[in-house]
Amino acid sequence: MLKSIQEWVFVLVIIGAVILIGNWVGYDVMPVDAIPGIAVLALICLTGLIIHKLLPFNIPSIAYIGILGFVLTIPGMPGQExxxxxxxxxxxxAIATPILAYAGIAIGRSWSDFRKLGWKTIVVGMCVLLGTFIGSAIIAxxxxxFQGII
Structure with missing residues (x-):
């Protein structure tokens, strides 16, 4: 389990650094201001991953991470503010971009597994992307x- 924790910390540090840069460049938030928030988010993720590894239940780690984040930010909880x-x-x-990039790299490393899914997966993926783009354009x-901007 120690090897897994080391790998998780390594990935969280890399993603944290990319988030820090993206937050600074894209949203003009100084890195010094964002470091505590990124550290808290990384610690919540790491704790959720450890809980997932320790408990025998077959629940995805994202559930533990989400529940932990929810509980820690309940009004009245010590340190919540x-x-x-x-x-x-x-x-x-700034958070979503490096995580999605990491997911893309992970999929890219396993093209043989991706190829097993077949050409239908590519068609479905393209339809999802097209639908998301058109849906976003319609909502915008x-x-x-409605606001009279255009």
Missing amino acids: KIVEWTAQVNLL EIVLR
């Missing part, structure tokens, strides 16, 4: 027209 203050300095898109059009 600081956790919310720190994590408010980290933009969601409606909201911008």
Whole structure:
């Protein structure tokens, strides 16, 4: 388990650094301001992964991470105000970008597994991407027209 924890810490540090840079470049949040929030998020993730490894239940680790984050930010919980203050300095898109990039790299390393899924997976993926793009464009059009911007 120690090897797994070392790997998780390594990945979380890399992703944290990329989030820090993305948050700074894309959202003008100084790295010094965002470091506490990124550290808290990384610790919550690491704790959730450890809990997943220790408990015998067949529940995904993301459930433990989400529950832990939820419990730690319940109003009245000790330290809740600081956790919310720190994590408010980290933009969601700055978090999503490196995580999705990491997922893409992980899929890219296992092309043989991806190939086993067949050509239908590519068609479904393209339809999902196209649907998401068109849906986002329609929602943006409606909201911008409603606000009188366009």
